[in-house]
Amino acid sequence: MTPTTPRDDEPSSPRSPVVMRDVAKAAGVSVATVSHVVNDNPRARIGQAARERVRRAIEELGYRPNALAKTLVTGSSSFIGLVADAIATTPFAGQIIQGAQDEAWKHGYVLLVANTGGNEAAEEQAIAMMLEHKVRGILYSTWFHRAVTPPAALAETDAVLVGCYSEDSSLQAVVPDEVQGGRTATQLLLDAGHRRIAFINTSHPSPAQTGRLEGYRELLERAGVGYDPALVVEATSDQEGGYEAAMRVLEHDVTAVFCHNDRVAMGLYDAARDRSLRVPDDLAVVGFDDQEVISAHLRPPLTTVALPHYDLGAAGVRLLLGIDEPTAGTARLVACPPVVRSSV
């Protein structure tokens, strides 16, 4: 990067903004007329020619209407708030933002994002800020599926829980379908002919823990293979957990392992390599989450089930805006799709 002086035709300080008066002058109309055109005032009678001149002047001058003033005039704001506990510290939940943002933009809304680290004071501050900016509503999201006690201030606006739910169902919620995800993972292994299928589950109590187990069990029973509790072990839900659990799993003479998540699968890969077991020839492995930086780049690339972060964010916005009908008394479930690579 070579230091240079700014070019003459490109001022280094911001240009002075074009105001409504400039547009009115260029179009040969009054400021009030420009205001009516900008705010789509249905009660104002403005001729087609004048309307056209105003539009052309806006385009030529690069006039930007003040969205905040428009909000005060119309009484409705173009903001949707997203309060998240840990977008920044979680490596893949950022897709929640992307899904919510894309859906919000589609309907003319802008996303106000606050990452609170789960800190109560920061949450309170974030929600207060959003309410002061007259948001249309607030999405309250967590990076892993769990029950929450929603902050009381959420009652002051429309709110939807994303990736979490409240025990008393006082707020609409949208969460991943853990049971279907567990079935999907198990189906991938059954389809490949496996019958002795272990499950390394997390030791952390959560909807993911109970839901994925339920799906695994349900499908094994339905397929006539039967459920053997000896083939289910619990471990911490990271690489270290998967490595350590391998020992307990492999003594049961299994040909396939469903892992609670991709990190557990990564630890299992290391343990298999230490025992000269080849994936998938000696041992088939299915993960969960589709944490791409790991799953797509293991040797061999991992077949897994994706957490639908993007869809959760988008579904949250659709519920908030009333585009999707709410499901009474229960959370809306979003499907966890299979991602087939080379480990089965």
Next chain:
Amino acid sequence: MTPTTPRDDEPSSPRSPVVMRDVAKAAGVSVATVSHVVNDNPRARIGQAARERVRRAIEELGYRPNALAKTLVTGSSSFIGLVADAIATTPFAGQIIQGAQDEAWKHGYVLLVANTGGNEAAEEQAIAMMLEHKVRGILYSTWFHRAVTPPAALAETDAVLVGCYSEDSSLQAVVPDEVQGGRTATQLLLDAGHRRIAFINTSHPSPAQTGRLEGYRELLERAGVGYDPALVVEATSDQEGGYEAAMRVLEHDVTAVFCHNDRVAMGLYDAARDRSLRVPDDLAVVGFDDQEVISAHLRPPLTTVALPHYDLGAAGVRLLLGIDEPTAGTARLVACPPVVRSSV
């Protein structure tokens, strides 16, 4: 989650908001007086007792002033925009948001975040939206360090580039110090007594490619070890690249490898395991980035150099607000600190 009906004392629809009139009534003052107190109007003369009554009423009633109206009165907005190419699809650059947000909040600003996927039309739309909301300024950030041609609309406000820079230095920029990072990685290996140190660099031309190499070379020469170009190989900057490059590196009888990033190091670990080489006893390894979900959980945990995403976001806000002095004609460098684990 059991479906339940809402409790009687908790209405399921939002409460009707407290307005300024309610505060005025409770405090026994005029609406104008409440407005002056809320907007800190220095020209208004209000007695200490009345001011106290208003403050107490605001607190008791839970009144939330309208931040948008305040913006129109004071002429300055409380927003800072952050346009990012890929927060959501990159597993760790989200820390840029966190750093920018924390620093913005500290100074009374709120972050408007837009993730554009690097798409030009989405960038234009995001910047237009931010300008319409009268942002104090815009941070334009990229998830990896590179030269950019800033969108023309950035000239309409104050702007700072974060994690990128423009060739003509027309905008202030803050970027990671790649050269110092390369020195730091090499120093970790020299300090442990290594002299035959290979470098698996990325094959992708970038400031990271040239900067980290420059730091590696500079330090080897300064330490009297000398620079041997045969020990530098290029590879794709992912696990597959590291695995493949291992062959070319290990034939040179090296005792240590500096990897362009943690993903490359993960691939090198797999290749070392295939050759029954133990890390760090047979081969010391240093990564770069500190992509924690990988680096902290490899076997053994990886010693690396961190990309200072959080600090980049915070430094960007400080430059934008004029809290830090700009460096004329060149980008501000943020240090990449060592993260010592068990691979050296």
